[in-house]
Amino acid sequence: xxxxxxxxxxxxxxxxxxxxxxxxxxxxxxxxxxxxxxxxxxxxxxxxxxxxxxxxxxxxxxxxxxxxxxxxxxxxxxxxxxxxxxxxxxxxxxxxxxxxxxxxxxxxxxx
Amino acid sequence: xxxxxxxxxxxxxxxxxxxxxxxxxxxxxxxxxxxxxxxxxxxxxxxxxxxxxxxxxxxxxxxxxxxxxxxxxxxxxxxxxxxxxxxxxxxxxxxxxxxxxxxxxxxxxxxxxxxxxxx
Numbered sequence: 001x002x003x004x005x006x007x008x009x010x011x012x013x014x015x016x017x018x019x020x021x022x023x024x025x026x027x028x029x030x031x032x033x034x035x036x037x038x039x040x041x042x043x044x045x046x047x048x049x050x051x052x053x054x055x056x057x058x059x060x061x062x063x064x065x066x067x068x069x070x071x072x073x074x075x076x077x078x079x080x081x082x083x084x085x086x087x088x089x090x091x092x093x094x095x096x097x098x099x100x101x102x103x104x105x106x107x108x109x110x111x
Numbered sequence: 112x113x114x115x116x117x118x119x120x121x122x123x124x125x126x127x128x129x130x131x132x133x134x135x136x137x138x139x140x141x142x143x144x145x146x147x148x149x150x151x152x153x154x155x156x157x158x159x160x161x162x163x164x165x166x167x168x169x170x171x172x173x174x175x176x177x178x179x180x181x182x183x184x185x186x187x188x189x190x191x192x193x194x195x196x197x198x199x200x201x202x203x204x205x206x207x208x209x210x211x212x213x214x215x216x217x218x219x220x221x222x223x224x225x226x227x228x229x230x
Contacts, residue, residue, distance in 0.1 A: 003155060045206055045220035046220055097173055097176070100158040103155070
């Protein structure tokens with residue numbers, strides 16, 4: 001099972017919106033509405049920011065939103081803030097013995 | 112507060128073994144499935160294995176199924192990962208993560224423990 005494909009980096013200015021794509025196959029994203037997104041800052045553990053494609057855990061800003069179409073999912077951060085600078089990983093449930101597959105990760109830079 | 116804390120990492124020789132622990136607190140451990148996820152230095156996240164709340168079901172990634180073994184002791188609120196025949200490519204931070212009640216989501220993560228495989 002290969003990792004989901006994400007752009008290596010995305011950048012934006014404060015206040016702008018950015019979108020991170022996550023491309024899989026019909027063995028993962030395409031077959032299940034079980035896509036989650038994690039934010040990771042240097043030296044820290046990942047933190048859940050979205051699940052079930054577009055649901056936000058308690059305490060996560062409504063500036064984070066998600067969607068899915070076919071074999072791809074995306075995370076949009078609106079009103080970009082300096083604190084959003086981090087690495088972001090998508091994750092999907094997958095068909096096969098490897099139950100979960102993560103994305104390659106995207107570094108978000110706030111200019 | 113709800114937390115997971117890993118321990119047991121360190122430097123291990125190639126071909127050696129190590130057992131990692133993950134201590135849970137702040138929630139009813141015996142009602143949650145828990146996972147291990149690793150991250151090689153400068154690399155992305157890789158899911159390794161999961162164990163059901165009662166320990167009856169275990170699933171492994173292809174990269175883990177032959178050399179890693181997950182277990183838990185609900186009386187001690189602790190998760191374990193036994194790793195054997197370690198290789199340089201197993202060098203990584205190992206995180207334990209709780210599966211959310213909604214399923215298939217990792218809602219609580221430990222800070223991780225570093226395993227370095229080197230002679």
